[in-house]
């Protein structure tokens with residue numbers, strides 16, 4: 103009896119691990135129940151505002167939508183978005199059964215004259231197919247939806263590392279006449295990586311008006327692994343808020359894929375207030391600032407935050423005279439005496 107029970111369990115396990123055969127979402131197999139931040143590129147059919155795009159996708163905070171698009175954090179909700187402009191939408195991705203979809207939202211309310219195909223292809227600009235909506239909402243007959251019905255919209259995403267590197271997955275809708283080569287060039291990703299990730303045998307298999315998984319290289323930081331935002335990843339050419347919105351970190355590949363963080367100019371989340379963001383012992387240097395000393399420079403960097411509303415910092419000393427000066431800078435912090443620099447000749 104015992105043997106049989108064990109065998110049954112084993113086969114159930116094997117079944118659960120078998121790859122999903124339906125096309126919902128992007129492939130996501132690294133961790134069974136991983137969640138992460140992901141992006142889709144949305145093209146509104148109509149000229150609209152950032153506020154209505156925020157509401158269509160259920161983005162909680164307008165500033166995170168602005169940040170993903172590298173727009174000013176103080177841009178008004180009425181900021182215009184032209185028809186067919188691509189707006190980057192940030193959302194939470196959850197992986198399950200080998201594929202990744204947005205979780206928990208967005209939720210779309212059916213309007214007069216809507217059909218599932220229209221909702222998937224026009225309202226959500228081909229980011230998904232109508233069968234995806236049908237599947238997650240358990241709709242038997244795709245032609246039977248009611249005005250006012252609430253539909254969960256499963257945006258495609260993934261949390262998988264690519265070539266051993268943590269990335270941000272971006273769903274790019276393939277334009278008519280585009281090619282894998284063009285997408286590879288535009289996003290700086292090798293063609294073969296794109297083909298493998300999207301399960302295409304050949305570049306000619308690319309189909310227009312489908313969502314294509316593009317792994318974006320992202321900046322990481324000196325954030326320590328004990329920090330609540332240790333997994334923070336910010337794609338090139340955008341910024342993000344962290345530490346209860348107290349800190350703003352931006353990514354530009356020219357800085358060697360290292361996040362550049364500074365105190366944010368927006369209010370802290372909830373009713374918290376932002377703590378001091380200074381490197382101790384460095385003349386009250388604030389994160390993101392550098393002072394020039396006789397021997398080089400001192401830079402105060404963001405290093406994460408803790409549940410005690412504390413912001414962690416690191417102080418980098420860049421010395422132009424090796425050896426002597428970092429030691430001097432250390433004493434300088436203790437004594438506040440002006441540092442003296444000795445040139446060392448190695449002849």
Ligand SMILES: *[C@@H]1O[C@H](CO)[C@@H](O)[C@H](O)[C@H]1NC(C)=O
Nearest residue numbers: 117118122197198199200238
């Ligand atoms: C995962 O697959 C199992 C079995 O096929 C199914 O019962 C379950 O609902 C699926 N979970 C999700 C989140 O789709």
Ligand SMILES: *[C@@H]1O[C@H](CO)[C@@H](O)[C@H](O)[C@H]1NC(C)=O
Nearest residue numbers: 146147148149213224225226
């Ligand atoms: C676009 O605008 C037209 C006219 O203003 C409207 O009828 C249509 O529903 C809009 N489409 C979407 C997808 O919002």
Ligand SMILES: *[C@@H]1O[C@H](CO)[C@@H](O)[C@H](O)[C@H]1NC(C)=O
Nearest residue numbers: 324325326327328329332333
């Ligand atoms: C976190 O950092 C500590 C020391 O800095 C290290 O011992 C530990 O292995 C790290 N943990 C992870 C999950 O990386």
Ligand SMILES: *[C@@H]1O[C@H](CO)[C@@H](O)[C@H](O)[C@H]1NC(C)=O
Nearest residue numbers: 289290338339340354355356
């Ligand atoms: C990063 O973005 C900037 C513009 O924001 C662009 O000039 C640069 O080429 C990008 N770097 C990579 C590696 O894609």
Ligand SMILES: *[C@@H]1O[C@H](CO)[C@@H](O)[C@H](O)[C@H]1NC(C)=O
Nearest residue numbers: 322323355356357358359360
């Ligand atoms: C860039 O980053 C890599 C790995 O993080 C490091 O090895 C390299 O020294 C850095 N280069 C510069 C110029 O800082």
Ligand SMILES: *[C@@H]1O[C@H](CO)[C@@H](O)[C@H](O)[C@H]1NC(C)=O
Nearest residue numbers: 378380383384385386387438
């Ligand atoms: C650093 O800040 C403390 C308190 O905010 C202040 O008392 C002190 O004078 C400052 N030191 C310097 C060198 O500015």
